[in-house]
Amino acid sequence: MKRILVTGSSGQIGTELKRLLIKRCGSENVVGGDLKAPPDEFMREGPFERLDVTCVKDMEQVIQKYRIDTVFHLAAILSAVGERKPQLAWKVNMDGLFNVLELARSHGCAVFVPSSIAAFGPETPKLDTPQDTLQRPTSIYGVTKVAGELLCDYYHERFGVDVRGVRYPGIVSNETLPGGGTTDYAVEIFYEAIRKGRYTCFLKPDTALDMMYMPDALNAAVKIMEAPSDKLIHRNAFNVTAMSITPADLAQEIRRHIPGFEIQYEVDPMRQAIADSWPDRMDDSAARREWGWAPEFDLETMTADMIQTLTPRLKLKS
Numbered sequence: 210m211k212r213i214l215v216t217g218s219s220g221q222i223g224t225e226l227k228r229l230l231i232k233r234c235g236s237e238n239v240v241g242g243d244l245k246a247p248p249d250e251f252m253r254e255g256p257f258e259r260l261d262v263t264c265v266k267d268m269e270q271v272i273q274k275y276r277i278d279t280v281f282h283l284a285a286i287l288s289a290v291g292e293r294k295p296q297l298a299w300k301v302n303m304d305g306l307f308n309v310l311e312l313a314r315s316h317g318c319a320v321f322v323p324s325s326i327a328a329f330g331p332e333t334p335k336l337d338t339p340q341d342t343l344q345r346p347t348s349i350y351g352v353t354k355v356a357g358e359l360l361c362d363y364y365h366e367r368f369g370v371d372v373r374g375v376r377y378p379g380i381v382s383n384e385t386l387p388g389g390g391t392t393d394y395a396v397e398i399f400y401e402a403i404r405k406g407r408y409t410c411f412l413k414p415d416t417a418l419d420m421m422y423m424p425d426a427l428n429a430a431v432k433i434m435e436a437p438s439d440k441l442i443h444r445n446a447f448n449v450t451a452m453s454i455t456p457a458d459l460a461q462e463i464r465r466h467i468p469g470f471e472i473q474y475e476v477d478p479m480r481q482a483i484a485d486s487w488p489d490r491m492d493d494s495a496a497r498r499e500w501g502w503a504p505e506f507d508l509e510t511m512t513a514d515m516i517q518t519l520t521p522r523l524k525l526k527s
């Protein structure tokens with residue numbers, strides 16, 4: 210990893226991943242690419258190119274201009290937006306990935322591609338979801354994630370492209386808001402708890418899902434890309450998780466810091482159906498075994514850090 214391109218660099222994960230990679234590799238060596246500009250406070254951090262991942266010419270120009278050797282491919286349409294715009298989700302998630310893999314093949318790049326808990330479906334075992342199991346997702350986002358996993362395997366097997374990835378759970382972060390997923394409640398709840406002391410959740414109180422705090426998500430991306438190739442049996446789409454929680458669990462933990470916090474539930478049937486089709490808790494032992502995956506944050510430490518970090522920032526803005 211010497212000259213890096215982060216696609217989707219203005220999104221929830223890309224914004225913070227770019228900053229971390231700059232710290233490790235130097236600002237001149239990490240290029241961000243996205244349809245939209247980064248948030249103001251990130252604008253000056255390393256080069257930024259406005260690009261559309263569905264346009265192979267855009268992508269090739271950037272790869273050539275900066276002599277890119279590694280692509281962290283994060284540009285995507287997430288689950289809730291995907292259900293509203295399935296054609297767009299297919300185009301961005303599949304054409305974008307195909308372009309990245311083709312360019313990686315012709316320019317000799319390594320690639321990181323995140324899959325998701327969405328790659329599983331209602332028939333998948335919900336508890337301790339195995340690394341290798343039945344995958345029949347029912348959302349268009351999930352369909353693109355399974356197809357993407359298979360395409361990555363194919364490019365590795367057929368063309369020797371060094372493409373690696375993890376199946377992220379819902380990611381909780383305090384820098385950039387999430388981009389239209391089903392797990393977004395786990396971020397929104399903190400903003401509303403601090404600003405208003407109450408939150409209306411679109412999922413039922415007992416909806417269990419895997420979650421992870423952003424520092425662990427970034428660490429997973431970097432660690433798998435740096436793992437010795439000969440130790441990887443799976444290589445792509447590793448289950449990774451840090452906690453399995455429900456909205457009620459999260460509300461209870463927030464109340465330890467904000468005692469009067471109140472949560473109400475107004476269920477959105479579309480996002481509830483998506484959440485119900487995903488695992489409650491994945492088994493991530495393959496990632497632990499093959500490349501030493503181990504999260505640092507659990508529900509308690511994540512909640513404390515979120516509230517400590519966000520409170521002064523949100524109070525300053527109000």
Ligand code: NAD
Nearest residue numbers: 217219220221222243244261262284285325377379380388
């Ligand atoms: P996000 O929605 O916050 O960011 C995606 C970015 O992609 C946005 O900035 C958007 O402008 C950009 N984009 C969309 N279409 C584009 C195009 N045609 N060309 C260039 N850029 C385009 O998403 P995120 O949460 O940062 O997710 C990044 C990756 O991680 C995705 O592959 C997602 O599926 C995966 N993932 C995320 C989560 C999560 O909870 N955030 C969980 C599992 C997997």
Ligand code: SER
Nearest residue numbers: 287288325390391392
């Ligand atoms: N957080 C993502 C979503 O809800 C999971 O991939 O879409």
